[in-house]
Amino acid sequence: xxxxxxxxxxEYGEAALxxxxxxxxxRHTGVVIVNSTKGDALVDRRYLGEDDKVTLEEQLAASGVExxxxxxxxxxxxxxxxAVAKEVIADVIVIGIRHRxxxxxxxxxxxxxxxxxxxTCPVIAVKPG
Amino acid sequence: MDTLTLLLDxxxxxxxxxxxxxxxxxVLLGTFVGVLPGxxxxxxVALLLPLTFGLEPTQSFILFAGIYYGGMYGGSTTSIxxxxxxxxxxxxxxxxxxKMAKKGRAAQALATAAIGSFIAGTIGTLLVAFFxxxxxxxxxxxxxxxxxxxxxxxxxLVTAVLGSSKLRGFIGLAIGLTIGLVGLDLSTGQARxxxxxxxxxxxxxxxxxxxxxxxxxxxxxxxAHLRRAPLxxxxxxxxxxxxxxxxxxxxxxxxxxxxxxxxxxxxxxxxETPTFMSYVLERKLSRxxxxxxxxxxxxxxxxxxxxxxxxxxxxxxxxALGLPVTATAAVLLAAMRTYGIVPGPTLMADQPxxxxxxxxxxxxxxxxxxxxxxxxxxxxxxxxxxxxxxxxAGILFFASLGAYxxxxxxxxxxxxxxxxxxxxxxxxxxxPLLPLILGVIIGPLMETKMREALDLSNGAxxxxxxxxxxxxxxxxxxxxxxxxxxxxxxxxxxPHPVSNESEVx
Numbered sequence: 249x250x251x252x253x254x255x256x257x258x259e260y261g262e263a264a265l266x267x268x269x270x271x272x273x274x275r276h277t278g279v280v281i282v283n284s285t286k287g288d289a290l291v292d293r294r295y296l297g298e299d300d301k302v303t304l305e306e307q308l309a310a311s312g313v314e315x316x317x318x319x320x321x322x323x324x325x326x327x328x329x330x331a332v333a334k335e336v337i338a339d340v341i342v343i344g345i346r347h348r349x350x351x352x353x354x355x356x357x358x359x360x361x362x363x364x365x366x367x368t369c370p371v372i373a374v375k376p377g
Numbered sequence: 378m379d380t381l382t383l384l385l386d387x388x389x390x391x392x393x394x395x396x397x398x399x400x401x402x403x404v405l406l407g408t409f410v411g412v413l414p415g416x417x418x419x420x421x422v423a424l425l426l427p428l429t430f431g432l433e434p435t436q437s438f439i440l441f442a443g444i445y446y447g448g449m450y451g452g453s454t455t456s457i458x459x460x461x462x463x464x465x466x467x468x469x470x471x472x473x474x475x476k477m478a479k480k481g482r483a484a485q486a487l488a489t490a491a492i493g494s495f496i497a498g499t500i501g502t503l504l505v506a507f508f509x510x511x512x513x514x515x516x517x518x519x520x521x522x523x524x525x526x527x528x529x530x531x532x533x534l535v536t537a538v539l540g541s542s543k544l545r546g547f548i549g550l551a552i553g554l555t556i557g558l559v560g561l562d563l564s565t566g567q568a569r570x571x572x573x574x575x576x577x578x579x580x581x582x583x584x585x586x587x588x589x590x591x592x593x594x595x596x597x598x599x600x601a602h603l604r605r606a607p608l609x610x611x612x613x614x615x616x617x618x619x620x621x622x623x624x625x626x627x628x629x630x631x632x633x634x635x636x637x638x639x640x641x642x643x644x645x646x647x648x649e650t651p652t653f654m655s656y657v658l659e660r661k662l663s664r665x666x667x668x669x670x671x672x673x674x675x676x677x678x679x680x681x682x683x684x685x686x687x688x689x690x691x692x693x694x695x696x697a698l699g700l701p702v703t704a705t706a707a708v709l710l711a712a713m714r715t716y717g718i719v720p721g722p723t724l725m726a727d728q729p730x731x732x733x734x735x736x737x738x739x740x741x742x743x744x745x746x747x748x749x750x751x752x753x754x755x756x757x758x759x760x761x762x763x764x765x766x767x768x769x770a771g772i773l774f775f776a777s778l779g780a781y782x783x784x785x786x787x788x789x790x791x792x793x794x795x796x797x798x799x800x801x802x803x804x805x806x807x808x809p810l811l812p813l814i815l816g817v818i819i820g821p822l823m824e825t826k827m828r829e830a831l832d833l834s835n836g837a838x839x840x841x842x843x844x845x846x847x848x849x850x851x852x853x854x855x856x857x858x859x860x861x862x863x864x865x866x867x868x869x870x871x872p873h874p875v876s877n878e879s880e881v882x
Contacts, residue, residue, distance in 0.1 A: 285607050288764045289762050290459065
């Protein structure tokens with residue numbers, strides 16, 4: 249039982265992380281941070297590097313919540329988040345969402361949308377700011 | 378002084394706005410393919426070759442030369458920022474360069490690599506301009522038996538001396554020579570290895586082979602290993618160097634150039650040996666040898682200069698003898714033949730405009746590389762974020778288009794897929810690409826010379842040995858085969874730089 253947070257190192261990920269940590273404290277449970285990459289480029293700045301991991305670890309330690317970081321590679325980020333959620337029997341999934349125009353959604357797709365539709369537990373969608 | 382006048386004439390024709398534009402496009406494209414590991418100048422030139430048929434030969438060679446130098450240059454960026462050498466010659470740069478970058482000195486590492494490349498490339502190109510005419514004059518008098526021996530020498534060196542496995546090298550060479558045999562026999566008109574297929578009677582177009590092996594083979598290889606954990610990229614600002622960096626760099630630059638050029642100019646090919654030697658030399662000479670292994674600037678400056686000097690040296694055998702020693706040179710030679718230019722000792726006399734404009738544009742391209750790329754380093758690093766599916770979809774598109782454009786025949790596209798499969802197989806089994814592609818190119822040339830020599834001697838095998846130069850070269854071949862084996866027996870295994878990339882320049 250845990251709060252699963254989809255995390256990428258930007259404002260959307262930070263928003264999800266902050267809300268997810270609060271949610272975990274409220275539910276008296278731990279968090280599982282999922283950071284995934286498609287692994288199809290040499291460099292993916294959404295995938296945590298060594299320095300990013302240190303920063304994240306400090307943030308998590310400061311919150312005092314029990315935590316775990318999962319870094320996975322797969323062709324669909326939504327599937328990666330859902331797979332972890334299923335494995336740890338998540339109470340709730342927290343994700344950051346961004347504004348996308350309809351055209352942008354057709355081209356880029358939406359990880360958030362697929363997580364919301366396919367999840368078997370409640371999903372909290374957070375906006376930054 | 379003659380050379381100088383000719384070179385200045387070359388500058389005059391290279392400095393037209395149109396040619397300058399081709400040069401700029403070439404260096405940008407070259408840096409692009411150099412930065413991305415797995416895609417090298419050889420692939421880029423092979424892909425562009427069919428698309429440049431509409432251009433003047435001079436203009437396409439300016440473009441190709443820019444790609445070649447740009448590729449050398451781009452490779453160092455990837456080595457330093459990612460510790461992933463874009464091509465085998467950048468392996469040594471990666472060792473110290475990446476350590477420097479991790480210590481927050483990425484900008485200085487990039488700067489010393491860039492300026493070192495510029496200096497080595499400029500000196501190297503000037504040496505090419507001054508040496509090649511003389512060598513070509515001598516080479517015109519070389520007889521067929523000696524020419525055959527020299528070609529054999531270069532194949533043996535590339536196959537047996539470079540690379541980690543002799544057996545794999547010779548397998549690659551055998552595949553290449555076999556591909557080169559397909560078609561009608563030159564003197565009897567007999568069909569060889571065509572399997573009764575009429576379209577094969579003219580031989581296999583080298584463009585189709587090169588594009589298949591380099592582009593399709595690489596694309597399939599990438600598709601088979603699509604998802605890999607992304608690497609940590611080191612952020613970089615504008616490259617600059619402090620006074621101390623300058624004073625520690627200039628000697629390695631010059632020593633690297635001196636080591637690299639002869640290796641490139643010998644028909645041995647490969648920048649691995651001089652870069653390795655330069656690294657070892659700098660470590661010995663440095664007053665701060667303890668810094669080596671932890672990011673010593675000399676360890677970037679020396680090998681990077683050696684790399685570019687040997688890249689320039691490659692033009693000596695290519696222009697004076699018509700003998701390619703690197704994969705890119707092989708594709709350039711194929712390009713010459715598609716334009717109806719006869720490569721060989723007579724090239725300097727037949728096509729002086731082409732040669733001197735090419736050399737002048739190499740010098741211009743080198744300067745452009747420094748001027749354009751030094752400030753753009755952070756931008757080039759962004760290229761590494763391109764997802765592989767999109768990138769290789771583009772490459773496959775150009776590859777198919779190019780293969781079809783050569784003769785406007787669908788048969789060539791089918792052949793392209795066959796060579797793509799061969800390209801995938803040789804990568805899978807770790808067979809080096811350089812002996813293979815050189816076999817395809819040099820094989821038929823060697824056959825011509827051998828037939829010439831044997832015709833003169835009425836088929837007697839002694840016709841291959843009746844020149845002192847030929848015998849001398851055969852002795853060198855023997856030495857090249859025997860000495861390394863004996864040395865490794867006596868001294869025990871020598872540590873050798875290993876590259877995990879299948880890319881060749």
